[in-house]
Amino acid sequence: MSKITLYSKVVPIILIVSILFTACDIPDISKFSETSAEMTRGIRKGVKNTDVLLDSVSTNPLFESDLQTAFKTEQKKFQKEFKTTLKALDSLDAYLEALNNLATAQKKSKENSEATVNAVGSLVSAVSGFTIPNTAVKLASGLLGLYEKARLEKDFKKRVNLVAEIVEGKTYPVMKDGATIYVSKCTDDAVDVVLKSSDTPQKKATDIQKLGCGVIGYLKINIQFLKDTNTEVSENIRARLSSKNRILVTYYQNLLSNDERIQNELAQILDYKNIVATAGQFQSSRELVFKVNKVRTENEYQKKLDAATTARERTRLQVERNSKIRTLEREKNNEISQKTSRYNSAANSTVNSIISLDDNLLQLSNDLDQFDRNCTPNCNSIESQQNRRFLIISHLETREAELKEKTKAFDIDKKRIEPAFKTVEAELTLINDKENQLDSLLDSGLAALDSWRDTHINMRVALNTKKPLTVSVLVARVREMWEILKPIAEE
Amino acid sequence: MPFDISDINLDDLITDEEWVNALARILDEGVNATPSERGQLITFLTRFVQKTPLRLLPLNDIALRLQANLTLANLTQRLNELAARNQEIIILATQLGVQIEAANRDAGRLIRITGEINKATASINTIKDLVNQLNNPDANTSARIQAVATALERLNEVF
Numbered sequence: 001m002s003k004i005t006l007y008s009k010v011v012p013i014i015l016i017v018s019i020l021f022t023a024c025d026i027p028d029i030s031k032f033s034e035t036s037a038e039m040t041r042g043i044r045k046g047v048k049n050t051d052v053l054l055d056s057v058s059t060n061p062l063f064e065s066d067l068q069t070a071f072k073t074e075q076k077k078f079q080k081e082f083k084t085t086l087k088a089l090d091s092l093d094a095y096l097e098a099l100n101n102l103a104t105a106q107k108k109s110k111e112n113s114e115a116t117v118n119a120v121g122s123l124v125s126a127v128s129g130f131t132i133p134n135t136a137v138k139l140a141s142g143l144l145g146l147y148e149k150a151r152l153e154k155d156f157k158k159r160v161n162l163v164a165e166i167v168e169g170k171t172y173p174v175m176k177d178g179a180t181i182y183v184s185k186c187t188d189d190a191v192d193v194v195l196k197s198s199d200t201p202q203k204k205a206t207d208i209q210k211l212g213c214g215v216i217g218y219l220k221i222n223i224q225f226l227k228d229t230n231t232e233v234s235e236n237i238r239a240r241l242s243s244k245n246r247i248l249v250t251y252y253q254n255l256l257s258n259d260e261r262i263q264n265e266l267a268q269i270l271d272y273k274n275i276v277a278t279a280g281q282f283q284s285s286r287e288l289v290f291k292v293n294k295v296r297t298e299n300e301y302q303k304k305l306d307a308a309t310t311a312r313e314r315t316r317l318q319v320e321r322n323s324k325i326r327t328l329e330r331e332k333n334n335e336i337s338q339k340t341s342r343y344n345s346a347a348n349s350t351v352n353s354i355i356s357l358d359d360n361l362l363q364l365s366n367d368l369d370q371f372d373r374n375c376t377p378n379c380n381s382i383e384s385q386q387n388r389r390f391l392i393i394s395h396l397e398t399r400e401a402e403l404k405e406k407t408k409a410f411d412i413d414k415k416r417i418e419p420a421f422k423t424v425e426a427e428l429t430l431i432n433d434k435e436n437q438l439d440s441l442l443d444s445g446l447a448a449l450d451s452w453r454d455t456h457i458n459m460r461v462a463l464n465t466k467k468p469l470t471v472s473v474l475v476a477r478v479r480e481m482w483e484i485l486k487p488i489a490e491e
Numbered sequence: 492m493p494f495d496i497s498d499i500n501l502d503d504l505i506t507d508e509e510w511v512n513a514l515a516r517i518l519d520e521g522v523n524a525t526p527s528e529r530g531q532l533i534t535f536l537t538r539f540v541q542k543t544p545l546r547l548l549p550l551n552d553i554a555l556r557l558q559a560n561l562t563l564a565n566l567t568q569r570l571n572e573l574a575a576r577n578q579e580i581i582i583l584a585t586q587l588g589v590q591i592e593a594a595n596r597d598a599g600r601l602i603r604i605t606g607e608i609n610k611a612t613a614s615i616n617t618i619k620d621l622v623n624q625l626n627n628p629d630a631n632t633s634a635r636i637q638a639v640a641t642a643l644e645r646l647n648e649v650f
Contacts, residue, residue, distance in 0.1 A: 063559065064556075067559050067563075070559075070563050071563070071566075074563060074566045074567065074570065077567075077570045078566075078570060081570050081573045081574050081577060082573075084577040084580050084581060084584075085573075085577075085580070087580075087581075087584055088580050088583070088584050091584045091587045091588060091591070092587075094587075094588075094591045095587055095590065095591050095594075098590075098591045098594035098595045098598065099594055101594070101595060101598040102594050102595075102597050102598040102601070104598075105598045105599075105601040105602045155594075155597045156594075156597075159590050159593060159594045159597075162590055163587060163590050166583050166586045166587050166590070167583075167587065195526075195527075195572070196525060196526070196527045197525070198525050201568070201571040201572040201574070201575040202575050204572050204575065204576075205572065205575035205576045205578070205579065208576060208579075209579050214583065215580070215583050215584065215587065218576060218579065218580045218583070221576065222573065222576075225569050225573060228526075228530060228565070228569065229565075229566060229569070231530070231533075231534075232529075232530055232533045232561075232562045232565060232566075233562060235533045235534055235536075235537045235558065235562075236533070236555075236558055236559055236562050238537055239536060239537040239540045239541070239554075239555055239558055240555055242537070242540060242541045243540040243541075243548075243551040243555060246540075246541075246543075246545065246548060246551070247545060247548075250545060
């Protein structure tokens with residue numbers, strides 16, 4: 001064979017290999033595969049935790065033995081029936097792993113084929129001036145066979161498209177705005193309607209089948225089952241724990257509420273005393289201000305009087321001085337009167353509020369009112385008000401001492417039963433926390449499954465458009481699941 | 492009568508009779524309730540046992556038993572529904588399994604092809620080396636060229 005003939009045979013090999021291994025760009029699905037595995041691991045944890053919850057009831061002394069047995073029976077059924085769900089999760093993992101293997105193998109194949117292309121190219125340069133046997137022709141035909149057999153991009157697409165209906169569910173063409181769009185009948189609402197009906201289990205299964213739900217749809221229905229079971233079983237444990245400790249909890253709560261009532265009364269007594277003291281302080285300070293102003297006025301006029309030359313002038317100044325002092329005194333009395341009236345109003349309001357808590361104060365107040373009605377007109381004087389305040393404060397101080405004694409007694413009682421109450425409270429908190437954690441995990445699982453379906457749809461788009469596959473939403477959902485699971489994992 | 496417990500306001504119940512009537516009503520509602528309605532009753536009963544006056548604590552025994560029975564009824568019904576749906580999940584998982592096998596087969600075939608391409612590359616590189624020595628081929632070099640050429644011919648059989 002001439003070197004020209006050899007060259008003409010080798011060049012197609014280079015072209016075939018180049019075309020074969022550069023055209024088939026399967027998107028990188030390693031992140032999808034990895035995240036999906038994390039998602040299914042999180043959902044498996046949800047199944048396991050529900051199983052643990054059912055198991056805890058079957059050994060919980062809060063439940064009668066016949067109920068424990070009944071829950072144990074249901075737990076066994078649960079374990080049996082959920083095996084299929086776990087297998088479906090395994091299938092999702094296996095599917096993406098297989099696709100990933102395919103993508104990885106294709107990538108390696110591409111790299112190696114490039115090495116072949118380079119080697120053949122080098123051979124072409126090396127054979128200049130030399131003739132070798134017709135091996136190259138056969139090699140070319142071998143690679144042509146390879147070209148025919150390894151149209152893996154199409155195979156990959158074929159797999160993904162065939163699987164679409166199985167995992168994503170059936171879609172139906174619908175005309176919208178003049179274009180055909182594909183919609184699924186297996187919506188959350190449609191499934192909800194079927195599940196909430198009073199039909200038989202078989203009828204419900206058939207109805208859901210008619211909705212064309214795929215693996216993801218079925219997994220979502222089963223996760224909803226876990227959510228409902230978690231809520232309902234947790235309610236049972238919570239109710240039984242609350243009921244068993246009703247006396248303890250009620251007693252403790254009454255102690256707290258009684259103590260709060262006492263603190264409230266003590267605070268109001270303090271408030272009353274504060275108002276009275278503030279009123280007194282205001283009166284004293286205003287009297288002092290008046291005295292200072294009076295002295296200043298007198299001094300000011302004394303100078304003027306000393307300087308006055310006529311008796312008439314002196315008389316005028318004396319009249320003016322006395323008038324100014326009277327004005328100052330009137331202003332002072334007005335201010336004290338106005339402010340005292342407001343303080344009295346606040347004090348009376350506080351007393352009325354305390355009266356609702358203290359029967360003896362009510363009696364005292366009634367007696368004082370009666371006394372006011374029966375006595376002379378002088379009863380409404382400031383002196384009478386002061387006497388009234390004095391009597392009320394005396395009473396309140398006695399009451400304050402009584403209340404403080406009661407608070408001490410409550411404190412002792414509270415400390416006595418607090419450890420038992422805290423234990424019950426901690427148990428209830430634990431039940432709530434576990435329920436909320438599992439509920440959140442399952443909610444995130446539901447959202448992750450939706451994202452998984454969207455990512456699978458995107459993968460088909462990526463294959464057609466040669467755009468990279470983005471899995472960021474799924475990654476975020478799965479990360480959310482594991483954030484919720486963190487405390488459990490740490491346990 | 493459609494299911495409705497919205498008119499039972501636990502905070503409004505005062506007398507013993509009112510509490511007893513409320514529980515009797517819940518018992519009646521539970522008889523023909525759907526799973527979702529049972530779920531509402533289960534939640535309601537927790538509040539019921541938390542609010543019963545201490546003098547009526549024996550009512551809680553009835554309420555708690557009812558709550559457990561409603562929960563078990565829901566569990567049984569949902570598990571039966573799950574069992575009925577499992578058949579369809581098995582079919583879907585089997586269909587998926589077929590595609591998984593096919594994809595793995597494709598991947599395996601590609602790996603095998605990759606291996607053969609590696610061999611082809613090595614063979615071509617060997618030829619290239621030998622060609623470079625062919626100015627004065629000795630018997631040994633000629634034999635090696637022949638061996639590599641034969642290997643390449645056999646390689647063709649792989650595809």
